[in-house]
Amino acid sequence: MWEEVSIKEKLECEAPFCKYPSGGVITYIELDSTFVKNTKAVEDIIDYAFQVLDIPYLAFNFPIDSCLDCGYQGEFNDKCPQCGSTNIQQLRRVTGYLTSDYHNFNDGKQAEVLERVKHSKYSPEGIGVTEH
Numbered sequence: 634m635w636e637e638v639s640i641k642e643k644l645e646c647e648a649p650f651c652k653y654p655s656g657g658v659i660t661y662i663e664l665d666s667t668f669v670k671n672t673k674a675v676e677d678i679i680d681y682a683f684q685v686l687d688i689p690y691l692a693f694n695f696p697i698d699s700c701l702d703c704g705y706q707g708e709f710n711d712k713c714p715q716c717g718s719t720n721i722q723q724l725r726r727v728t729g730y731l732t733s734d735y736h737n738f739n740d741g742k743q744a745e746v747l748e749r750v751k752h753s754k755y756s757p758e759g760i761g762v763t764e765h
């Protein structure tokens with residue numbers, strides 16, 4: 634989760650191992666919040682994972698911060714960029730589970746949230762395997 638690799642590199646690295654676990658397997662890609670509005674790029678990732686690499690189960694993680702006062706959604710940390718409220722909910726994945734307030738977790742799990750690499754940061758707008 635802390636390796637600074639692109640989406641394509643992460644998928645290609647994990648794909649050969651997907652056939653070994655008898656109890657099931659899941660591959661996660663970490664995206665930044667703006668990337669998920671690019672449905673064509675997300676579609677490219679899904680197609681590449683399923684059709685080219687034969688990955689059986691794929692999921693995306695991306696932060697969703699919601700202002701509980703005005704409803705603004707995006708990725709922000711301390712306060713809402715629209716109304717300035719600090720009454721915000723932060724949806725994050727921590728040790729495999731989605732949580733709406735990771736600040737209630739212990740120090741190690743909070744550190745995990747901060748250490749998770751967003752693979753989209755190391756990728757072109759698309760996955761980098763198809764022409765746009």
Ligand SMILES: [Zn+2]
Nearest residue numbers: 700703713716
């Ligand atoms: Zn707000």
